[in-house]
Amino acid sequence: MAVAETPPAAPVTPAAQATPIAPVTQVAASTGPLVPSGPPRDGPIPPIRAARTPRTDCKPTKAFVPEPHLDLSTYEADADLMTLSLGPQHPSTHGVFRVVLYLDGEQIVKAVPYPGYLHRGVEKLCEKLMASNITPIIDKNDYVAPMTNEQAVNMAFESLMGVEVPVRARYLRTVLAETQRVASHLLWLGTFGMDLGGALGGGTSLFMWCFRERELILDLFENLTGCRFHYNTHTVGGNRHDVPAGWPEMLHRTLGAIDERLDQYLGMLEHPIFSARTKGVGVIDADLALELGLTGPLLRASGVDHDLRRDAPYHAYAEVDLKVFVEDAGDCWARSKVRIEEMRESIRISRILVDNLPPGPICSTKPLKMVGQHKLPPGQVYVGIETPRGELGTWLIGGGANKGSSPYRLKIRSPSLHACAVIPYVLPGCSLSDAIAILGSLDPVMGEVDR
């Protein structure tokens, strides 16, 4: 579709020029215009990072000095700069998140994010509770994908205590994690549609359809755990709920139905308006993605072939042949593509694994009968797993003054925090509409950013 004229030369910032490795050699044809929106202008331009050829070898870069904080006093604007406070209550900030935008016309010159509007002190609370109490609280961190949250924290406890997980539980956890990934990505797709299409328009249609499919998965989880939303099904050493009769068939039915509809969503990627709104918008190149610690679909959309499920297998991922999708462009379109393709892969893996659930116990530890049954030994572990949003890590410190079953310090390394940290680097140079599209494509969950 019609986009603004592509400027002949890429505006290269001094920071980008100083980068010795990964030189600005050529621009991938698929990434579209370098300036995401607006005509080329005279005078100083806001720092727009040039798209570079994506790298997969992951060599370190030296002296990468990003410039997120533009000195506005030296910026020559066409007119007065307008300050727009987007959030904390805004239809498209995906929760309570505030970004202060400095706008020159409709072009963003500088973006300053302010998280913390949902800081609930989970880490402090976890220092008071024992492992089995922590699980339902961690559920509420990433409230779009509670299953993987539970797994992350329970795996840290298992690692610290040296508890083995039975094979059946490992398989079941994999099935749950992958099914949850489908549900999470469906929710993302729905809200991303809302961002692009408005609350009274085609975006809402996409939103409704995605929620229709997501409800099917929630039904599946409800049948397994009895809860619709916050499951509390993982525990130290395994799972609480074994698969009920008929559940695998139900999973096949549900995921099969969703798989059929995924073709429609993939077809939507080729729609002219969708591509016009997403292609070349919010380009995060591989360097920036690595520097900022992006993980998950965001990193893979930037051309870095990295997936913890394949590279550092946990659960039962070593037993399946996982296909990892990598896109090179690093724009909103690539992120959408990676996520939708991931859904299909997750459906495939879940359907294979649920058929091959090995027999045996579901949990290696006895059901909890008394407080303090799980004794935490002193020590520190870090366990990271691949959630729908990226690497969710748990740094667990046992012992210390809390010589009991509660951790001395529990730190959650959330992928959404890093996703939000991209904002000051990517937003400048875009228009306000692009900013909304970029925010949506990052898929942050504020419960996880602020904790």
Next chain:
Amino acid sequence: MAVKDQLAALEAERNYEHPIYDVLARFPGLDIATTSVDALLEWGAKNSLWIFPMATSCCGIEFMAAAASRVDLDRMGTIVRGTPRQCDVMVVAGTITVKMAPRVKRLWDQMPEPKWCIAMGSCAISGDFYRDIYSVIPGIDIVVPVDVYIPGCPPNPESLMAGMMRLQERVSLKRAGKPVPKDERPETHDKTIVPKIGRFEDRIAKDPNDRTTRLQELSARTLKVQGLELPDESGE
């Protein structure tokens, strides 16, 4: 207590009467119509509750599910609007933190009368298990007056629908001038999580020279006690 006075003032502000009643009263003979006009307006207010979603966390997702196709809030004529100016009901769905509370207050003030508030989920009702945490507001009813509480963590979309219907009853009772039954707050202010954590007041009595207590005092003094108004956010 300052907060309580403010809450009383909040409640007092809510006796809003539309100027149309003034007009009706001014013309002799028209006041006969007041009753029927009132019934009509009540019916309108009851059946067209537009929602302003103060969706902060998990309950916000369930709120979205309630607006989506399976439950479909639109059946009862509910539209979700992004601007507080055009809404009748504020659904507080999720935990409200100290940083967020002034914004909630401000958005509530921006809504036109007659307006209602629904506290959806235990975080909005009482803070739930975050209630003892330094940064969480233990219940949204100390910030804005709440008409309907919907317990659950998070409540099912069906519960939200039921809550909306309960709100419809409240709306018609209030318009008819009848006493509105106050929703019982499902949890008390004094409920604490297990294991028990000492309250602030106890700590002062125990050891006034405690380092934390001093910090708390400092905190209370430094912060604007009348912090209901916001600093200007437009610039930095």
Next chain:
Amino acid sequence: MNEALELLANPWIHGFVFGAVIVTALMSVTAYITWFERKFAARLHSRMGPTMVGPKGLLQPIADGLKMIQKEDIVPRDADRLLFNAAPAITLFFALAVAAVIPFSPGLLASNLDIGVLYALAVSGLMGFPVWVGAWASNNKYALFGGMRAVAQAISYEIPMVLSALVPVVLAGSLSIGQIVEYQIEHGWFAFWPPGPGIFAFVLFMLTALAEGNRIPFDIPEAESELVAGPTTEYTGIKFGLFASAEYIHSLLASALGAALFLGGWDGPFGIPVFWMLLKTCMLFVGVTWIRWTLLRFRSDQLMALCWVYLVPGALGLLLITGLYVHVRG
């Protein structure tokens, strides 16, 4: 009886009576358009739409209206009071004023202007400006953004709209909508005959009508996900209702204009003329609604590029071809 008809011949009384009829009809139809749109969208979403208020939710628009008139009327402290209050009324006025020249049947029109097409396009083009006035007066940044976008869009899309509407004017050789319809009854609908420019001009006209009516995919002024509620961000209650109904009336009348200019107006195989005119209008409006609930939204610069790079040259070309055709035909 005859005296009454004579009285109607007086243009003032004629205009007043028909104006009153049309305005009343349009306002009530608009209310039910919202009901229809909600039901229609709900079907697309596999939902129910309004069901609880009245049978099949049919009383929903009335409840909405009654709710809107009893809401508190807030004027922001820093707003320009006069302009803020006047803007919704002016917008609605311009939206309704277009209806004066829409012929629903041979006799049923408020005013048979000789320059009907020009008048309709000019007045509907003015609709963007009171929206901008209201947006500026509300002293809100989101509203200001929406207003600026609205006025930019109105100015840009006015040009291809006028150019595409000129195609039937050139073909029929008249600026009066009534005469254009009569010409079509005689020679065939412009959308299909002569084959060629007519159908393109029709598509172009409906496309620009979408843009002028701030409908998706051209709804960047309102853009709920970006600008909260666009120009109407600060408007409460019935003032917002006036804006919303002005937008619906605009879309409806643009559909009516499209039906009159390209689809032969009240022309039909049998029955009363008004029925055919209304049927065509409704079908076009359903098409507009369907597009709205299907597509995503453009970005503002893409919208401008679409207009100036593709639509304006295209419309000019169409007009040129039409002129040549008329010249050859003699």
Next chain:
Amino acid sequence: MSAVEARVAQLEEIFLRFELKAESDADNKTGGPLVPRARHYELAQALKEAGWTSYVAVVASHWLEEKKGETVVDVEHFEVATALRSVGAGTLVAKWRVRLELNEDIDSLFPLFAGADWQEREQYDLVGVSFKGHPDLRRLMMPDEWVGHPLRKDYAIETGCAPWR
């Protein structure tokens, strides 16, 4: 030699250069070796050049004075643990800790990893460890005017801010 073994060998080699012992989680759950404060930045730089390009986490923890009977075993101090990850096949986490006394600060890794920006701000906000060389060390989670650092051990969980609590 698999990719993981190659990474492990590489990590051991780098740690050896810094006179440290690489410890894997499986044998010894210590959260990595203790590094002197002065060599923290240097180690991160060496690791980055060797391929640990993805920034994972910084964890500051507050340790109170520890007593055994009457004798003071350990004084009040902070511990800052850092984790980096190598990207791609055979991904491996490199972890190390730095012990800080009460009034000491630690070098910020922001010049090396832009991703350290928010994590360090968060640790500064919640634990109160200050990072030297961070360009924009403000509170991240709590309001700017908040007093105290909530994740310290002597900070009561229910400490509130008027008028809300």
